Amino acid sequence: MVDITLTVNGVTRTGSVEARKTLADFLRDDLDLTGTHVGCEHGVCGACTVIVDDREVRSCLMLAVQAAGSQVTTIEGLAHDGGLGPLQQAMWDSHSFQCGFCTPGFVMQATAFLAAHPEADEQQIREALSGNICRCTGYQSIIDGVLLAAQRTRQG
Amino acid sequence: MPEIVAERYTGASIKRSEDPRILTGTGRYVDDIKLPGMLHAAFVRSPLAHARVLSVDVSAARALPGVVAAYTGADLEAMTVPGPDVLMALMGAPGPSPEFTLLATDKVRFVGDPVAMVVAADRYFAEDGCDLVEVEYDDLPPVANAAFALDPSSPPLFANLGDNIARPHSRSEFGDVPATFAQADRVMEFHIDVHRHQNVPMEGRGCVASYDSDLGVMTVYAATQSVHVSKIAVAMRLGMEHDQVRVLAGDIGGSFGLKIGASREELAAAAASRALGRPVKWVEDRGENLTASGQAREESFDVRAAVSNDGDLLGLDVKVVIDTGAYPGMGTMVPGIMQEMLPGPYKLAALGFESTAAITNKASYVAYRGPWASETFVRERVIDLMAKDLGIDPVELRLRNAAERTDPPASMITGRPLVGVTTRESLERVAQLVDIPAFRRRQAEGREQGRYLGIGVATFIEAAPGPRSPEGPSGPMGTESMRLRLEEDGMVVLFTGQMPHGQSHQTTLAQIAADEFGVPFEQVRVVVGDTAVVPFGLTGGSRSATMTGGVALHGARQLKVKVLDFASQLMEASAMDLQITDGNVWVRGDPASAIPVSEIAQQAASGQFGADVDANLEVQASFDGGEGGWSGGTHCAIVDVDIETGLVKVERYVAVEDCGALINPAVVEGQIRGGVAQGIGAVLLERSAYDQDGNYQSATFMDYLLPTASDIPRIEVDHLQTVPLDADVNFRGVGEGGMIVAPPTLVNAIEDALAPFGVRIREQHLPPARILELIDAANAT
Numbered sequence: 003m004v005d006i007t008l009t010v011n012g013v014t015r016t017g018s019v020e021a022r023k024t025l026a027d028f029l030r031d032d033l034d035l036t037g038t039h040v041g042c043e044h045g046v047c048g049a050c051t052v053i054v055d056d057r058e059v060r061s062c063l064m065l066a067v068q069a070a071g072s073q074v075t076t077i078e079g080l081a082h083d084g085g086l087g088p089l090q091q092a093m094w095d096s097h098s099f100q101c102g103f104c105t106p107g108f109v110m111q112a113t114a115f116l117a118a119h120p121e122a123d124e125q126q127i128r129e130a131l132s133g134n135i136c137r138c139t140g141y142q143s144i145i146d147g148v149l150l151a152a153q154r155t156r157q158g
Numbered sequence: 159m160p161e162i163v164a165e166r167y168t169g170a171s172i173k174r175s176e177d178p179r180i181l182t183g184t185g186r187y188v189d190d191i192k193l194p195g196m197l198h199a200a201f202v203r204s205p206l207a208h209a210r211v212l213s214v215d216v217s218a219a220r221a222l223p224g225v226v227a228a229y230t231g232a233d234l235e236a237m238t239v240p241g242p243d244v245l246m247a248l249m250g251a252p253g254p255s256p257e258f259t260l261l262a263t264d265k266v267r268f269v270g271d272p273v274a275m276v277v278a279a280d281r282y283f284a285e286d287g288c289d290l291v292e293v294e295y296d297d298l299p300p301v302a303n304a305a306f307a308l309d310p311s312s313p314p315l316f317a318n319l320g321d322n323i324a325r326p327h328s329r330s331e332f333g334d335v336p337a338t339f340a341q342a343d344r345v346m347e348f349h350i351d352v353h354r355h356q357n358v359p360m361e362g363r364g365c366v367a368s369y370d371s372d373l374g375v376m377t378v379y380a381a382t383q384s385v386h387v388s389k390i391a392v393a394m395r396l397g398m399e400h401d402q403v404r405v406l407a408g409d410i411g412g413s414f415g416l417k418i419g420a421s422r423e424e425l426a427a428a429a430a431s432r433a434l435g436r437p438v439k440w441v442e443d444r445g446e447n448l449t450a451s452g453q454a455r456e457e458s459f460d461v462r463a464a465v466s467n468d469g470d471l472l473g474l475d476v477k478v479v480i481d482t483g484a485y486p487g488m489g490t491m492v493p494g495i496m497q498e499m500l501p502g503p504y505k506l507a508a509l510g511f512e513s514t515a516a517i518t519n520k521a522s523y524v525a526y527r528g529p530w531a532s533e534t535f536v537r538e539r540v541i542d543l544m545a546k547d548l549g550i551d552p553v554e555l556r557l558r559n560a561a562e563r564t565d566p567p568a569s570m571i572t573g574r575p576l577v578g579v580t581t582r583e584s585l586e587r588v589a590q591l592v593d594i595p596a597f598r599r600r601q602a603e604g605r606e607q608g609r610y611l612g613i614g615v616a617t618f619i620e621a622a623p624g625p626r627s628p629e630g631p632s633g634p635m636g637t638e639s640m641r642l643r644l645e646e647d648g649m650v651v652l653f654t655g656q657m658p659h660g661q662s663h664q665t666t667l668a669q670i671a672a673d674e675f676g677v678p679f680e681q682v683r684v685v686v687g688d689t690a691v692v693p694f695g696l697t698g699g700s701r702s703a704t705m706t707g708g709v710a711l712h713g714a715r716q717l718k719v720k721v722l723d724f725a726s727q728l729m730e731a732s733a734m735d736l737q738i739t740d741g742n743v744w745v746r747g748d749p750a751s752a753i754p755v756s757e758i759a760q761q762a763a764s765g766q767f768g769a770d771v772d773a774n775l776e777v778q779a780s781f782d783g784g785e786g787g788w789s790g791g792t793h794c795a796i797v798d799v800d801i802e803t804g805l806v807k808v809e810r811y812v813a814v815e816d817c818g819a820l821i822n823p824a825v826v827e828g829q830i831r832g833g834v835a836q837g838i839g840a841v842l843l844e845r846s847a848y849d850q851d852g853n854y855q856s857a858t859f860m861d862y863l864l865p866t867a868s869d870i871p872r873i874e875v876d877h878l879q880t881v882p883l884d885a886d887v888n889f890r891g892v893g894e895g896g897m898i899v900a901p902p903t904l905v906n907a908i909e910d911a912l913a914p915f916g917v918r919i920r921e922q923h924l925p926p927a928r929i930l931e932l933i934d935a936a937n938a939t
Binding site (some may be wrong): 020034037039041046080088095097099101108137143 | 184185192282361411412414661662822835858866873
């Protein structure tokens with residue numbers, strides 16, 4: 003077992019994990035942060051996406067020990083005072099999701115992308131989210147949610 | 159809270175009440191459940207398609223630290239009751255029913271068949287244990303396709319059947335088939351294949367089973383389309399009384415037909431929990447989901463079409479063989495629906511229909527969004543092939559053959575009246591929205607520059623719920639029940655057997671009940687997912703809009719009558735003079751008399767009324783679908799096919815739909831777009847591939863390709879004005895239509911794009927390599 007310390011959603015967390023344990027399983031099982039979902043365990047679907055040190059990461063492909071010392075943000079870390087952040091609000095307004103299983107991954111991926119590319123257009127957003135799989139929506143409502151969030155941010 | 163944007167909630171795109179939890183990661187999916195003392199199960203699965211199991215040795219697994227138990231097939235057989243597929247047993251499916259155990263005992267029947275189960279402190283240890291299980295196999299010849307399965311020399315998968323036929327060959331005729339074909343100007347013949355593909359919800363199957371040995375009660379937290387069907391399955395296979403089993407479900411990460419009832423693995427987890435007296439969780443990983451959860455379609459059709467030179471489709475004679483995979487279930491039930499639906503909205507004078515279902519060494523055939531959809535694929539493909547041979551425009555040909563809306567209505571040759579069907583309007587509307595002559599000009603210009611554009615249309619109808627049959631004793635989908643009560647806090651609570659897994663019932667049912675009862679949307683709560691409190695029900699078959707929407711409407715109306723009757727005694731006014739708006743009961747014309755419904759409910763609960771007053775503000779409602787009606791529509795795709803690479807780009811996609819009165823347009827459009835995306839995936843990307851020895855080739859997302867945001871275009875949705883049939887309930891199902899009609903729409907467009915090469919397409923899966931083969935083959939002839 004390896005002792006690790008990391009910052010998750012602004013709070014210092016410690017754990018004692020097997021070296022083989024994924025970051026996704028550590029967040030879900032050890033820290034009870036079950037908002038991060040595991041959809042494929044081989045890095046394709048993107049449901050488990052979290053932000054590690056300002057970059058989007060597939061938490062099923064990263065080991066918990068690799069995240070030691072890092073700043074990790076999960077879906078639970080976006081909500082302010084139990085409410086919704088601007089992207090989440092725009093996605094609610096746009097009827098972005100249906101079953102909700104892919105949602106945390108899309109929200110985290112789009113959060114990281116919009117932070118780096120606030121001026122992105124639809125094509126760029128589609129490309130940025132093309133590594134995340136949603137089986138319910140046909141994507142249009144998700145893209146519309148991200149576009150709306152970007153537009154609102156630009157308008158201040 | 160949702161903004162109020164309309165006088166009535168019904169018909170408005172009210173924001174979903176599911177979303178705040180989903181968007182913040184606070185939903186509760188089955189894998190999020192943790193119970194004290196919970197163990198984790200993993201399965202050893204067969205690497206072979208067909209083999210005798212000579213021995214299973216779990217001793218090394220049992221000895222591994224962290225492992226609590228390991229079970230062989232024989233162990234599980236002793237702990238459970240053998241039987242057929244539970245859904246098949248419930249629905250009385252035709253054909254022989256092979257009995258099978260939860261884990262393989264004598265033999266394995268597909269790659270991924272579970273052979274042993276290891277239960278451990280966590281999933282990592284359970285999988286370590288699986289690695290230590292030794293299984294000795296003796297290979298048997300794989301039955302890798304339906305053609306071999308139907309050959310009497312193929313080795314039977316089930317000893318008690320003696321052959322590999324799950325549904326014996328049968329033939330039905332409607333109208334005068336021989337005369338229709340004899341009188342036809344021409345008879346066209348085709349072989350059309352639909353490939354194997356699968357549901358792939360983003361959340362796989364899973365459960366947490368928790369047996370309380372003191373009470374003798376099994377509680378299962380499930381991911382299921384019906385908690386009650388799951389409960390029946392658990393009770394049957396564990397040999398328990400129904401009242402000893404409780405099934406609960408929370409948020410569910412999609413299903414599309416996969417999660418009906420309890421799977422063999424879930425039942426095994428429940429059996430282990432009973433044996434160990436501790437909760438056991440099993441959640442499949444993606445490899446298990448793709449390999450073993452189930453697959454759909456893979457049907458082959460021999461089609462004869464009787465056609466007039468003027469373009470009348472006079473009759474069809476269709477033979478289908480279905481590959482049901484290893485453990486027959488849904489695949490044996492689909493031919494009956496295909497037969498009934500094959501005429502579609504067209505004026506066929508005759509239909510011959512033959513079917514056989516074969517058992518093969520593949521994962522089992524399961525329901526997938528519009529399970530019978532291949533009949534639409536075949537019919538809409540035939541119409542386009544006819545159009546090409548006759549030189550008639552495909553939209554014109556459809557208009558020529560679609561039944562007129564008459565009074566009394568025309569009927570399908572297989573029986574159902576085509577009442578209220580708007581096929582013709584949908585075809586005309588598509589032609590309006592897509593300027594086809596302008597497209598043809600652009601297409602011709604493109605071809606001169608080596609660019610191959612194509613346009614395709616396809617039309618469908620769906621019995622969602624279907625019309626009321628004149629002679630039928632009940633409605634088209636049986637009945638739907640709902641319990642409704644007014645709580646002391648003023649909440650109107652709906653208890654429904656629907657088990658939403660993305661369909662937004664928590665929102666849509668609340669919209670209807672709020673309008674009908676007279677409370678704000680936020681004052682309605684929809685309770686799902688607990689066999690202890692909800693009535694029997696199933697989310698599937700595009701059922702809920704009419705059936706559950708209808709029972710919500712009538713139930714809220716009944717509850718309102720009851721509340722007003724009670725209030726009339728409190729308010730010393732006739733119930734006739736009372737009304738409920740915005741959560742208050744008041745005497746008509748006297749706003750000052752308003753009393754919140756919460757106060758009425760508190761009075762009712764006070765116990766101060768005698769037996770002559772009905773103070774139980776609760777009703778049991780049921781609804782039989784009313785007059786029912788058809789959903790349907792026409793879709794149109796414009797594609798750009800790169801003949802160098804075989805890549806197909808969907809440039810434009812238009813869906814014209816009639817799903818009755820809309821409850822929540824944004825929810826409806828989400829259902830349509832999601833179904834279309836799955837249909838586009840099925841044609842361009844997805845295939846559950848086996849090699850000739852029955853080895854599965856598509857066990858990862860690098861092999862089973864799903865469409866992404868780069869593959870799916872904006873999908874334009876246009877809603878037709880519906881023809882109301884019922885006085886109150888004209889909501890119709892919309893869950894399956896996109897997936898039913900998108901594949902023929904897209905294939906028709908691709909064939910149109912490749913028309914200069916003379917390509918004719920008689921299959922559904924068209925990845926780039928296949929497009930190039932089709933062009934090469936056409937060039938060679």
